[in-house]
Amino acid sequence: MAENGAYAEHSSPVIEGNVVHVGGETHVLNYDANILSLDNVIDNSDVIDREEIIDEIDDADDEVDEEDVELSPGGILDEETVGRGLSNLGRSADGSMQVYLHVTVPGFSLNDISMIKMFVHLQKVELPYNEITDLSPLSHLKYMLVLDVSHNKISRLLDFEPPKNLKEVDLSYNEITEMSDLSQHHYLMKLNLDHNQISEISGLKNCQRLHTLQLAHNKIAKIQGLDHLPIKHLDLCHNQIKRIENLETLKKLLRVNFAGNNIRSLKGIQEHDLLESIDLEDNEVIDISEIKYIQDLEMLRVLNLLRNPIQELPDYRLSILYRIQRLNELDRHRVEAEEKVASVNMFNPPLEVIAARDHIMHVVYSFLQLSRVLDSTLPSIETPYPMLVLVGPQGSGKKDLAMKLVDEFSDYFGYAISHTTRKMQPEETDGIDYHFVTLEKFEMDIKMGQFIQTYQYHGDWYGLQMESIESVAREGLACVVHMELEGVLTVKNTYFEPRYVLIMPLGHDSHEKRLRDKGNYTEGQIEHTLSRADLYAGYNQDHPGFFDMMIDSDDIQVAYKRLRRLVMDYLGISINRSPAGSIDGDVETHAETDVHGTTQLGTRTWSKPSIADSAGMSQAYTRTKNTQSPVQSGRGLLEEASWRRRHSAARDAVSGYIPPLFEQIVTQYPKTAPQTVEGQMGLGDGEVSRSYSAPVQKPPHAESDEDSSSDERSDSMLSVASAGDMGGGSPEGSVHGGGKGPQLPTETMNPLEFMEEEKGGKSQASQPGDLHEARPPSAPRPGSRGRPGSDRHKVLPPISPIQKVDYIPEY
Numbered sequence: 112m113a114e115n116g117a118y119a120e121h122s123s124p125v126i127e128g129n130v131v132h133v134g135g136e137t138h139v140l141n142y143d144a145n146i147l148s149l150d151n152v153i154d155n156s157d158v159i160d161r162e163e164i165i166d167e168i169d170d171a172d173d174e175v176d177e178e179d180v181e182l183s184p185g186g187i188l189d190e191e192t193v194g195r196g197l198s199n200l201g202r203s204a205d206g207s208m209q210v211y212l213h214v215t216v217p218g219f220s221l222n223d224i225s226m227i228k229m230f231v232h233l234q235k236v237e238l239p240y241n242e243i244t245d246l247s248p249l250s251h252l253k254y255m256l257v258l259d260v261s262h263n264k265i266s267r268l269l270d271f272e273p274p275k276n277l278k279e280v281d282l283s284y285n286e287i288t289e290m291s292d293l294s295q296h297h298y299l300m301k302l303n304l305d306h307n308q309i310s311e312i313s314g315l316k317n318c319q320r321l322h323t324l325q326l327a328h329n330k331i332a333k334i335q336g337l338d339h340l341p342i343k344h345l346d347l348c349h350n351q352i353k354r355i356e357n358l359e360t361l362k363k364l365l366r367v368n369f370a371g372n373n374i375r376s377l378k379g380i381q382e383h384d385l386l387e388s389i390d391l392e393d394n395e396v397i398d399i400s401e402i403k404y405i406q407d408l409e410m411l412r413v414l415n416l417l418r419n420p421i422q423e424l425p426d427y428r429l430s431i432l433y434r435i436q437r438l439n440e441l442d443r444h445r446v447e448a449e450e451k452v453a454s455v456n457m458f459n460p461p462l463e464v465i466a467a468r469d470h471i472m473h474v475v476y477s478f479l480q481l482s483r484v485l486d487s488t489l490p491s492i493e494t495p496y497p498m499l500v501l502v503g504p505q506g507s508g509k510k511d512l513a514m515k516l517v518d519e520f521s522d523y524f525g526y527a528i529s530h531t532t533r534k535m536q537p538e539e540t541d542g543i544d545y546h547f548v549t550l551e552k553f554e555m556d557i558k559m560g561q562f563i564q565t566y567q568y569h570g571d572w573y574g575l576q577m578e579s580i581e582s583v584a585r586e587g588l589a590c591v592v593h594m595e596l597e598g599v600l601t602v603k604n605t606y607f608e609p610r611y612v613l614i615m616p617l618g619h620d621s622h623e624k625r626l627r628d629k630g631n632y633t634e635g636q637i638e639h640t641l642s643r644a645d646l647y648a649g650y651n652q653d654h655p656g657f658f659d660m661m662i663d664s665d666d667i668q669v670a671y672k673r674l675r676r677l678v679m680d681y682l683g684i685s686i687n688r689s690p691a692g693s694i695d696g697d698v699e700t701h702a703e704t705d706v707h708g709t710t711q712l713g714t715r716t717w718s719k720p721s722i723a724d725s726a727g728m729s730q731a732y733t734r735t736k737n738t739q740s741p742v743q744s745g746r747g748l749l750e751e752a753s754w755r756r757r758h759s760a761a762r763d764a765v766s767g768y769i770p771p772l773f774e775q776i777v778t779q780y781p782k783t784a785p786q787t788v789e790g791q792m793g794l795g796d797g798e799v800s801r802s803y804s805a806p807v808q809k810p811p812h813a814e815s816d817e818d819s820s821s822d823e824r825s826d827s828m829l830s831v832a833s834a835g836d837m838g839g840g841s842p843e844g845s846v847h848g849g850g851k852g853p854q855l856p857t858e859t860m861n862p863l864e865f866m867e868e869e870k871g872g873k874s875q876a877s878q879p880g881d882l883h884e885a886r887p888p889s890a891p892r893p894g895s896r897g898r899p900g901s902d903r904h905k906v907l908p909p910i911s912p913i914q915k916v917d918y919i920p921e922y
């Protein structure tokens with residue numbers, strides 16, 4: 112009997128056993144003489160050209176196909192059947208012959224494959240869909256690499272002498288109940304045992320090259336016997352597994368399929384850093400918290416949780432995507448980038464998104480209410496309602512600072528009381544620290560459009576109502592509020608333009624201690640709050656200009672000193688000099704008090720620079736007056752004011768004038784809190800902290816305090832401004848009074864009023880028809896001269912009188 116394979120190359124057909132070699136091709140012939148007459152081929156070899164011979168052979172093959180030849184009768188594999196199934200001609204393993212390397216004989220109901228042992232060179236044997244029970248003839252196929260005997264009746268696993276190099280075995284759809292020891296199959300890489308009756312994984316211990324193990328649709332109840340195997344693809348779907356276990360040592364896992372089991376928890380799958388795909392379809396995963404076991408898997412891209420109870424959770428898909436942002440496919444559906452964004456916005460919205468939503472909500476609710484004119488805080492381009500917002504993490508002490516500031520500067524500031532649903536603490540008073548309200552009331556107020564911002568912190572709601580601000584403003588005071596960062600972001604969406612001072616406990620330990628000392632917070636809350644301190648620091652760093660100032664509140668006393676000095680600087684309140692001539696600059700320092708015991712004001716108020724800023728105006732005023740009106744100069748009002756500001760700035764630059772600190776803070780952009788602690792431009796003690804800000808120089812027109820320190824100069828600027836003998840006397844005197852020094856306008860004075868006065872003469876009484884009369888009457892409160900937000904301060908500059916201005920001083 113001829114072997115499958117060997118031939119020598121000839122130009123004319125050469126017959127070797129059942130093989131014909133024609134022009135480099137080899138054909139296997141049947142022994143049945145009816146199929147092909149070898150004589151014919153050989154006899155006519157001289158006269159029939161090669162192609163005809165090949166055609167003839169092909170025709171003969173076709174004829175045979177058409178005939179109903181019974182192959183492998185009785186399920187006994189015969190040579191004819193093998194011959195038909197041979198393919199893939201190639202070199203034999205020893206390289207000496209050309210042989211067929213593959214055989215495929217599917218669906219012949221084979222139960223005896225003894226014949227196969229004749230074909231020793233076969234490397235790939237496919238005998239699926241038969242009735243094979245015994246694989247022992249395969250022991251002869253020493254070169255076999257791949258074996259597919261799926262869909263047979265095999266009950267014993269690889270029960271034959273193993274070919275040395277057997278790599279892939281498909282024994283799926285058989286009747287194997289037990290996994291025998293496969294220790295001799297050293298080279299086994301892929302083993303498919305799907306659809307058998309296996310109840311226990313075993314015998315694989317020495318299969319140290321096994322990278323794919325398929326055991327789907329068996330009766331396995333426990334994952335075991337896989338320790339230290341280099342398995343990358345593990346398919347255990349449709350078994351009876353309840354727990355993912357014993358996978359710790361499978362460090363190469365890339366894909367696992369546990370679909371169709373009874374798994375509830377994902378515990379056991381963690382720490383597989385290479386895992387890319389997990390299929391858990393049709394299991395019993397119910398709890399979203401289970402995702403924690405897989406959310407740190409760096410390479411995970413595909414997850415299937417279809418037909419698990421977890422699918423019933425509201426926003427299930429987004430919550431999974433939020434937790435595992437790196438997924439490309441979830442539940443057999445591609446994940447879109449938009450879904451990932453939506454998931455973040457839903458479960459951990461960026462601060463800006465929270466603030467925008469909050470703002471929109473309050474705007475919409477307020478639109479639903481009857482509109483009401485808010486006379487005290489109505490916005491104005493020139494002088495927005497003055498507000499100071501202390502912002503920082505909980506426990507930064509900002510509430511205490513705010514309270515203390517309002518206490519000390521009660522003539523200037525009022526505390527805008529926020530509403531909260533949190534429990535009142537023993538040391539707190541309703542209506543002073545907060546308006547303590549029920550959740551129902553809080554929600555009702557939201558719906559009534561009362562709030563300008565709200566924020567939920569540690570489960571309690573906080574919110575600032577318009578009425579809280581308005582009630583402070585009605586008193587003629589600027590308002591101080593404190594809030595978390597999200598609140599600030601909402602306020603930044605409103606028309607208010609407060610100054611924002613970041614109160615930051617820079618020392619982690621002191622912050623923690625302060626939180627613990629309060630004794631009100633749980634461990635989780637403390638941890639959360641401490642982590643938010645980093646958020647603030649990061650936000651400050653990433654958003655230059657967001658905060659106007661940062662104050663370290665590690666030491667609350669020092670923090671207050673700084674805040675106090677900042678405020679005094681803003682307000683232009685002079686600071687007493689100590690006998691030694693230095694500035695006290697601390698809590699002991701008091702605002703300069705005039706003979707009447709009222710605090711003396713400088714030229715600044717707590718507001719944004721108005722159209723005609725004080726520096727520009729002040730210097731403009733020292734110039735020769737030019738009574739050309741904007742109309743005459745061909746410029747509009749705003750354009751005129753802008754032109755003057757630029758003119759003034761240019762002149763300052765030429766003359767070397769550098770505005771004092773407060774003015775830099777108020778007027779310069781970006782007006783930012785220092786991005787690092789070191790860079791803090793605080794109003795700290797002495798030159799060190801000053802060195803971070805621009806040097807403060809005396810303006811050319813300031814004549815006094817030659818030897819003052821820079822701090823003093825800063826303050827002296829204010830004094831100079833007020834020194835135009837505005838300090839004493841009546842409010843009118845302080846603003847309009849004619850002194851010897853340069854006349855400086857103040858922000859307590861409407862620039863237009865200032866211009867008008869300049870026109871009409873400093874000390875002259877108002878003339879009929881001038882701005883004073885055109886302006887709505889203001890009711891000065893006793894002792895409230897020109898303080899921010901007061902009725903003396905033109906927070907609400909009249910609109911119609913602007914039209915009446917007939918000139919703006921030129922210089």
Ligand SMILES: Nc1ncnc2c1ncn2[C@@H]1O[C@H](COP(=O)(O)OP(=O)(O)OP(=O)(O)O)[C@@H](O)[C@H]1O
Pocket residue numbers: 503504505506507508509510511529530564565566568573574575593594595597598
């Ligand atoms: N209207 C508001 N909007 C946003 N956050 C607010 C508002 N009112 C108060 N908060 C902030 O809510 C947080 C919790 O308030 P709580 O009164 O418990 O703080 P606290 O312990 O006094 O903190 P701190 O010492 O920083 O003032 C604080 O950071 C507070 O500033």
